[in-house]
Amino acid sequence: MxxxxxxxxxxxxxxxxxxxxxxxxxxxxxxxxxxxxxxxxxxxxxxxxxxxxxxxxxxxxxxxxxxxxxxxxxxxxxxxxxxxxxxxxxxxxxxxxxxxxxxxxxxxxxxxxxxxxxxxxxxxxxxxxxxxxxxxxxxxxxxxxxxxxxxxxxSLIYDAECILLFDDVLHQLKLPDFIVKVNNRKILGGLAEAWDFSDQFKDFVIAIDKWDKIGEDGVIRELGGKGFSEAKIHAIQQLFRVKGSNSEKINTLKGLLANSPIGNKGIEELEIVLNYLAATTLYQAEIELDFSLARGLDYYTSTIFEVVIKNYAMGSIASGGRYxxxxxxxxxxxxxxxxxxxxxxxxxxxxxxxxxxxxxAASSVKILLLNFGEKSELHTFSLLQKIHRSNIGAEVYPNATKIAKQYQYAEKKGIPYVLIAGENEIENNQYFIKNIITGEQIPCTPENLISTLASL
RNA sequence: GUGGAUGUAGCUCAGCUGGUUAGAGCACUAGAUUGUGGUUCUAGGGGUCGUGGGUUCGAGCCCCAUCCUCCACCCCA
CATH class of the missing domain: 3.30.930.10 (Bira Bifunctional Protein; Domain 2)
Incomplete structure (x- = not known):
């Protein structure tokens, strides 16, 4: 065993x-x-x-x-x-x-x-x-x-469309407040260029990506550990002072990136994406420029995004970027x-x-045909096929065990109705469709069984 | 890959300073109720205590190893 x-x-x-x-x-x-x-x-x-x-x-x-x-x-x-x-x-x-x-x-x-x-x-x-x-x-x-x-x-219209997708899907899923964080890798590259540590770009990216988690002091410590000079760390600290609205953040960054062609390209791209978005009405996504957002995967080269839920301790629930x-x-x-x-x-x-x-619905079956024993079983089985051919989900209970158990089977599987069609019903040409929640019994004839079922 | 916490019935857990056949609730099965359940009552099944070693007269409990799960790193959805 x-x-x-x-x-x-x-x-x-x-x-x-x-x-x-x-x-x-x-x-x-x-x-x-x-x-x-x-x-x-x-x-x-x-x-x-x-x-x-x-x-x-x-x-x-x-x-x-x-x-x-x-x-x-x-x-x-x-x-x-x-x-x-x-x-x-x-x-x-x-x-x-x-x-x-x-x-x-x-x-x-x-x-x-x-x-x-x-x-x-x-x-x-x-x-x-x-x-x-x-x-x-x-x-x-x-x-x-x-x-x-x-x-x-x-085309950056697609970058903007990606954000619409985040908004659309997460809205349909009824997720509470979420933030779409956006950045552009060229901006990070530009900063590395402007502050002269392009050779340590990867270390820089990994460190600032943790800002949310370990805070400014933590990032500084990590950069120090990777051999960044005081002057460079001091320069990087300017990033933490970038605050305000998205356009204010962009203006601040333009100052920092004045001498970096690549960095300015990143800013320009970001502005284009935001401009596309300005023409739309988002359901609920909050767009936040976050220049500490880096994304670990190596292949991203431009726009990057990440979606997090506000006030909820969980990593990102969606992400992406341009490569x-x-x-x-x-x-x-x-x-x-x-x-x-x-x-x-x-x-x-x-x-x-x-x-x-x-x-x-836990099951796509609408009705369980109760099993009342040998004398009615064949009749029930033929009804099962008729119901299936009318495109309605149905199951038959496999043996004539006590009815309580059959009800419980239906209840556990989330089947809303049971069909009562035993010997007496067959003889009287009258079945009963019973709603398992309310207990209501709807009488029907062999002729209108399907139409009655379909209307429920 | 590094560090830490945990693991007892299908589920949630109890089990004293190591001491006979390891318990409860829920769930399950059967009966009270041979064609109308979810209430109640009664009875019953189910555990090599994660696994493998060790200490001990004796281990669910102590020690070591290992695996799963969880937490923090690394990194990431």
């Missing part, structure tokens, strides 16, 4: 949970469709040559790798094996891995199918991804991402893209926690 167990970070879902999760997926999917995105599918497994080095060093550590098939040890010389150096052995025994996100596979897909696609290519993809991270709340090793991306256009060179690594330059992703698992956790999931 094997004790049943789940691999770390993996989860099962009960039927009611799947219904609830599908509610979220359906809202996202139909919204994507309405904006003109089309679905694609890609394999769960990709060659590691495609996945590696796209996510930064940390990301690569979190890739689930799949062992080669067959006698995979034959191809390694015993010397390498002796060294026990996993960095050398891993590529020799594993050449495939589980996808880490849906964006890098998309880049690969676009390059491979470039002649079959319509550009700008708007695609959505709702599927599982895997990360070998240590699990904790809101963090799983297997989870869904709900991506929408536009490939092949530099201009993602396909370049696959030999296809000049293919800019922008996209977003909803973290459906986190959204589900939040909606559960805040009790914002609507009551939904």
């Amino acid at each position: 094997v004790k049943p167990s789940l691999a770390r970070g993996m989860r099962d879902f009960l039927p009611t949970q799947v219904y609830e999760r599908n509610y979220i997926f359906n809202i996202i999917r139909t919204t994507y469709e309405r904006y003109g995105f089309q679905p694609i599918e890609t394999p769960v497994l990709e060659n590691l040559s495609v996945l590696s080095e796209k996510y930064g060093e940390e990301g690569d550590k979190l890739l689930f790798k799949v062992l080669n098939s067959g006698e995979y040890l034959n191809d390694i010389d015993s010397e390498t094996l002796q060294l026990k150096n996993y960095k050398k052995i891993t590529p020799a025994i594993s050449e495939k891995g589980l996808r880490y996100d849906l964006t890098v596979p998309l880049a690969r897909y676009v390059v491979m199918h470039r002649n079959e696609l319509v550009f700008p290519f708007k695609r959505y993809h709702i599927d599982k991804v895997w990360r070998a991270d240590r699990p904790q709340k809101g963090r799983y090793r297997e989870f869904y991402q709900c991506d929408a991306d536009i490939i092949g256009s530099p 201009d060179e993602l396909t370049a690594g696959f030999g296809m330059p000049d293919m800019p893209g922008v996209g977003i992703s909803f973290g459906a698992e986190r959204i589900y956790d939040v909606l559960c926690d805040l009790k914002l999931l609507p009551e939904m």
